[in-house]
Amino acid sequence: AQKVTQAQTEISVVEKEDVTLDCVYETRDTTYYLFWYKQPPSGELVFLIRRNSFDEQNEISGRYSWNFQKSTSSFNFTITASQVVDSAVYFCALRVGRGSTLGRLYFGRGTQLTVWP
């Protein structure tokens, strides 16, 4: 079975602080992808990044960075110098590619990030 756990329900920070959102996943598949989505109040889920199970290279994109560690089954997301516009719900999701699970995204319950001015 697949499972994604985001233990942090809500996080509040003040603008310009760094913030890390945690994601832990469970799967027995050896081939899988991990995704982060952002959902602002408008409702749309915005795709941010994906990582596959064979690529543990971490990435920095502007103020965003991701830390993928297979040894701990974690795929954490860090925002550096947070801004008010970063306020949103962030979802971590897992996708495997076999059988009846084709097409499914397994979402964590989401982390509400609020950035105060």
Next chain:
Amino acid sequence: DTEVTQTPKHLVMGMTNKKSLKCEQHMGHRAMYWYKQKAKKPPELMFVYSYEKLSINESVPSRFSPECPNSSLLNLHLHALQPEDSALYLCASSQHTGGVRQPQHFGDGTRLSIL
């Protein structure tokens, strides 16, 4: 701007009404999805269409009826809904269901309220 367009943005309907939600994408994607999202919860998968054929139905009640008339369009027909069906309905698309690496691209959703 999102590349997946959903209409209407908001819908209020009575329990005896019939209405439809529409979703359109022009990215050439061959997989399309309907999700239901309640407040403070993650999206829940309802239906998956692959090459215009229904491939996954997550035991959704028959008062929700999906339709994929062509590769760009996805409809969700609603009839005799219950108050607990009030939620944000999200449409998504991806290149096809078999590609594990492909992200799903989501629309803005339709906020549905059942009176």
